[in-house]
Amino acid sequence: MASLTPVIEHPDFLLLDEELDADTLALRDRVRSFALEHVEPVINDHWERAEFPYGILPALRETGIVGTYIQGYGCPGMSRLQAGIVAREMGRVDGSVNTFLGVHANLGMGSIYILGDEEQRQRWLPAMARLEKTGAFALTEPAHGSDSVSLETSARRDGDSWIIDGHKRWIGNGAAGDVIVLYARDEADGQVKAFVVEKDDDGRYPEGYSPEVITGKVAKRAIHQADIRIEGLRVPEENRLANCESFAGVNRVLKATRGGASWEALGHGMAAFEIAARYSLEREQFSAPIGSYQLVQEKLATMLSDLVSMQLMCRRMAELAEDDRLTDPMASLVKMTTSRKALAMCREARDLLGGQGLLLEKHIARHMTDMEVVSTYEGTDSMQALIVGREITGISAFTRKHR
Amino acid sequence: MSTAFHSDTDSFLGRADVVGLDSLFSAEEKAVALQVRGFVDEHIRPHIARWYDDAVFPHEIVPELGRLGVLGMPYEGHGMPGRSAVEYGLAAQELEAGDSGLRTFVSVQGSLAMGAIHKHGSEEQKEHWLPRMTAGEAVGCFGLTEPGAGSDPASMTTTARQEAGGDWVLNGTKRWIGLGTIADVAIVWAQTGEIGDGRGVRGFVVPTDTPGFTAEAITGKLSMRASIQTELHLEDVRLPADAILPADSAVGLRGPFQCLNEARYGIIWGAMGAARDSFDAVLDYAMQRQQFGVPLASHQLTQAKLADMAVAIGKGYLLAHQIGRAKDAGPLTPAMISAGKLDNCRVAIGIAREAREMLGGNGITLEHSPLRHANNLESVRTYEGTDEVHQLTLGRHLTGIGAFAPAR
Numbered sequence: 182m183a184s185l186t187p188v189i190e191h192p193d194f195l196l197l198d199e200e201l202d203a204d205t206l207a208l209r210d211r212v213r214s215f216a217l218e219h220v221e222p223v224i225n226d227h228w229e230r231a232e233f234p235y236g237i238l239p240a241l242r243e244t245g246i247v248g249t250y251i252q253g254y255g256c257p258g259m260s261r262l263q264a265g266i267v268a269r270e271m272g273r274v275d276g277s278v279n280t281f282l283g284v285h286a287n288l289g290m291g292s293i294y295i296l297g298d299e300e301q302r303q304r305w306l307p308a309m310a311r312l313e314k315t316g317a318f319a320l321t322e323p324a325h326g327s328d329s330v331s332l333e334t335s336a337r338r339d340g341d342s343w344i345i346d347g348h349k350r351w352i353g354n355g356a357a358g359d360v361i362v363l364y365a366r367d368e369a370d371g372q373v374k375a376f377v378v379e380k381d382d383d384g385r386y387p388e389g390y391s392p393e394v395i396t397g398k399v400a401k402r403a404i405h406q407a408d409i410r411i412e413g414l415r416v417p418e419e420n421r422l423a424n425c426e427s428f429a430g431v432n433r434v435l436k437a438t439r440g441g442a443s444w445e446a447l448g449h450g451m452a453a454f455e456i457a458a459r460y461s462l463e464r465e466q467f468s469a470p471i472g473s474y475q476l477v478q479e480k481l482a483t484m485l486s487d488l489v490s491m492q493l494m495c496r497r498m499a500e501l502a503e504d505d506r507l508t509d510p511m512a513s514l515v516k517m518t519t520s521r522k523a524l525a526m527c528r529e530a531r532d533l534l535g536g537q538g539l540l541l542e543k544h545i546a547r548h549m550t551d552m553e554v555v556s557t558y559e560g561t562d563s564m565q566a567l568i569v570g571r572e573i574t575g576i577s578a579f580t581r582k583h584r
Numbered sequence: 585m586s587t588a589f590h591s592d593t594d595s596f597l598g599r600a601d602v603v604g605l606d607s608l609f610s611a612e613e614k615a616v617a618l619q620v621r622g623f624v625d626e627h628i629r630p631h632i633a634r635w636y637d638d639a640v641f642p643h644e645i646v647p648e649l650g651r652l653g654v655l656g657m658p659y660e661g662h663g664m665p666g667r668s669a670v671e672y673g674l675a676a677q678e679l680e681a682g683d684s685g686l687r688t689f690v691s692v693q694g695s696l697a698m699g700a701i702h703k704h705g706s707e708e709q710k711e712h713w714l715p716r717m718t719a720g721e722a723v724g725c726f727g728l729t730e731p732g733a734g735s736d737p738a739s740m741t742t743t744a745r746q747e748a749g750g751d752w753v754l755n756g757t758k759r760w761i762g763l764g765t766i767a768d769v770a771i772v773w774a775q776t777g778e779i780g781d782g783r784g785v786r787g788f789v790v791p792t793d794t795p796g797f798t799a800e801a802i803t804g805k806l807s808m809r810a811s812i813q814t815e816l817h818l819e820d821v822r823l824p825a826d827a828i829l830p831a832d833s834a835v836g837l838r839g840p841f842q843c844l845n846e847a848r849y850g851i852i853w854g855a856m857g858a859a860r861d862s863f864d865a866v867l868d869y870a871m872q873r874q875q876f877g878v879p880l881a882s883h884q885l886t887q888a889k890l891a892d893m894a895v896a897i898g899k900g901y902l903l904a905h906q907i908g909r910a911k912d913a914g915p916l917t918p919a920m921i922s923a924g925k926l927d928n929c930r931v932a933i934g935i936a937r938e939a940r941e942m943l944g945g946n947g948i949t950l951e952h953s954p955l956r957h958a959n960n961l962e963s964v965r966t967y968e969g970t971d972e973v974h975q976l977t978l979g980r981h982l983t984g985i986g987a988f989a990p991a992r
Contacts, residue, residue, distance in 0.1 A: 229804060326944055328875050351945050397637055397950035399959065466736040467989040468780075474990070476972050528937075535734055535966050536760045541804035546962070550806060550948075553955065557945050563885050578884070580876035 183470055189458040192451050194489050197496055209266050215244045216274035224275045224403060225541040231402040242312045249286050250437060251294045254306035262499040265444040272448025276551030277403030279445055284353035287438040289316025292362040295437060296375050296430050298423035305360055317358035319349045319409060320431060327564050330428050334411060336365035336374060343376060345414040355407030356392035364431060373431060375422040389414030400550040439512045440498050442559035446523035447491045449552045454484045456545045457530035480529055487522040494518060510572035517565035520556040527552045600863045603898035608905050617674040623652050624682035632683050633950035635810040643766055650720025654690050656698040662714035669911035673904055676850040677857030684960035685811030687854040692762035695846035697724025700771040700787055703842055704834035709789050713769055725767035727758035727816050728840045735973050737837060738782035744774035750825035752788060754818045764799035764814030767792050773840050782837040787829035796821040807963045845921050848968045852907055852924035855932035856900040858961055862954040863893050866939035889942060893935050900928045919981040922974035933961040
């Protein structure tokens with residue numbers, strides 16, 4: 182086989198990583214090593230069996246990345262750029278484990294950090310940072326995906342506790358997590374509040390919380406998503422996150438992690454380029470590596486062009502977020518662009534690998550189907566386009582009912 | 585049912601038919617399509633998600649497919665159905681609306697294995713195999729591709745050596761062979777001359793219980809999971825002298841290529857079946873799914889996507905119809921087959937992907953067909969010639985210059 186070129190060895194064509202500070206470079210390499218040593222060898226098997234690889238959790242804890250942006254409570258307090266690099270390097274190897282980190286740390290722990298009071302933070306965050314307890318973020322419902330702002334799960338105050346009824350769906354780790362942050366609408370004032378549902382000491386959920394793992398998934402199979410029936414679930418007042426007064430609280434949590442899906446898409450795109458480029462040098466047809474053919478070189482060049490565009494956009498997005506200048510439409514433009522490009526790259530790479538690309542062992546079909554999920558979550562392509570469209574025109578086009 | 589919203593279409597191809605495709609087909613032809621659709625609705629749709637999830641091919645439906653009359657469908661004689669190319673195409677798109685794996689079975693059994701015997705076999709070979717294969721009582725596979733020889737079959741390294749007594753001895757490995765583990769007979773293409781010289785390639789009829797023949801299923805597939813692809817191992821497989829496909833038409837790579845062209849013809853239609861089923865699934869969903877208080881179908885972006893899909897499906901069927909009528913009138917040119925296979929596969933996969941996207945999170949489960957179709961079409965787009973192989977076939981047709989192999 183022809184020897185690998187520098188850009189295949191490290192797909193950073195415009196040398197953006199050379200500007201990372203020493204801490205961030207070390208973080209990048211630590212996450213990369215973890216993903217290659219602990220995730221890649223086991224992920225295909227778990228993906229096929231639709232099981233989460235719990236065996237990686239001790240090594241994940243050792244990386245020191247759990248808790249991402251959270252300051253204190255045993256968490257690393259990363260910058261936006263550092264959090265992005267983590268999502269990139271995880272996505273570059275596997276989407277399911279990255280989603281686990283997302284729901285456990287960024288959304289589950291993030292909800293407690295941003296919406297909880299000091300006592301609540303102390304109560305849950307350190308154990309979650311040590312992965313002794315895992316978390317989940319229960320927001321979306323069967324009828325409320327893109328418009329989760331209209332969620333229907335209800336909460337009714339009853340003495341020192343709350344009674345919650347409703348139905349949640351697509352909740353990552355929602356059937357196994359120890360600490361579930363559940364969003365419900367207070368019947369008294371119509372506002373969305375946040376509640377923490379905990380397993381008891383025997384590892385059982387309280388009565389009225391009935392999760393079922395969604396089966397038949399064809400993407401991100403190694404992370405379980407739950408469909409959760411909630412009937413007469415009693416949550417003590419002390420488990421209501423003290424600083425969530427309305428859906429604006431949800432938005433604050435989402436804003437703190439906004440851009441994560443774009444960085445993850447970038448990771449999948451990097452993987453697609455690396456896999457395709459390596460294969461083009463290995464695979465010979467008509468007595469020459471397929472990488473020597475014009476049609477293949479043109480495809481690889483297009484992939485690299487898309488990859489560099491994504492890298493630049495993600496880098497700029499992190500800078501703006503760090504300065505608190507990142508607006509919703511800006512983040513939407515980046516999400517829309519990175520999702521489209523990464524999906525196209527994965528598909529092109531899958532196609533380039535021919536029959537081999539259909540097998541788990543080559544990884545690319547897993548990246549490709551996992552990327553379908555990234556394209557949908559944190560806002561579908563259409564939603565992002567309409568957020569940008571509203572910014573361009575000043576006119577909201579989400580629904581016609583307000584016209 | 586959302587058909588209540590669309591009572592104005594009575595095309596046998598349903599709501600995706602916005603260009604009057606219905607008028608292109610005779611009543612007899614439409615009856616064939618509807619008969620196959622009834623079979624798919626009854627025997628395939630209720631189970632396909634489970635088969636796909638469990639990576640199981642439903643072996644038990646093979647005789648049912650024989651009774652349906654879709655095995656060796658376009659061929660005549662030896663009990664074969666003898667239907668027209670257009671009727672066969674209509675059957676293929678109905679089967680693939682169910683699942684690409686099912687249409688692939690029919691292609692491997694009919695176009696490749698039976699096609700090879702029908703086109704190139706001796707009278708004895710035909711009489712021995714074709715009636716049973718038509719009935720689905722015997723399964724055939726077709727061993728051309730090898731681990732190192734995909735788009736470039738001339739580089740195959742499986743050998744067939746004739747001994748002084750006349751026996752043939754085959755050695756080599758074949759990969760990506762549909763049905764190998766359940767087949768009763770394998771058509772194996774092997775090199776009788778020098779490796780790298782396609783002119784020495786010949787076909788052999790190999791009963792799979794011949795000593796030295798083994799097959800193992802390829803696992804870890806993320807596409808066509810309700811279908812079997814295998815690796816065949818041939819270790820000193822000894823065959824009598826009359827196991828070779830004797831016809832002059834089977835000498836060299838044109839032997840297998842004629843069979844591949846039959847399969848490619850079925851794919852031109854089949855891909856549109858998967859696209860049409862994806863469209864129907866997402867149209868139903870868009871009518872029923874409420875977000876922001878209105879059905880998804882009421883949004884402009886949704887309507888634009890549905891419109892583009894229906895137009896693309898209409899054009900794909902027109903292309904298939906044109907090629908089908910031409911095939912019924914006489915032999916097809918390689919350029920026609922490549923044009924149809926190239927474009928209908930890439931159009932179909934685009935439609936299935938768009939439909940998946942529109943289904944949002946719900947689109948990633950097997951409850952809805954589009955992601956299954958999109959993943960299946962990854963295989964369909966690759967096998968029987970990748971995009972590049974067909975582009976270069978057309979390129980050679982247009983320029984007279986072969987560009988497959990590197991300039992030396």
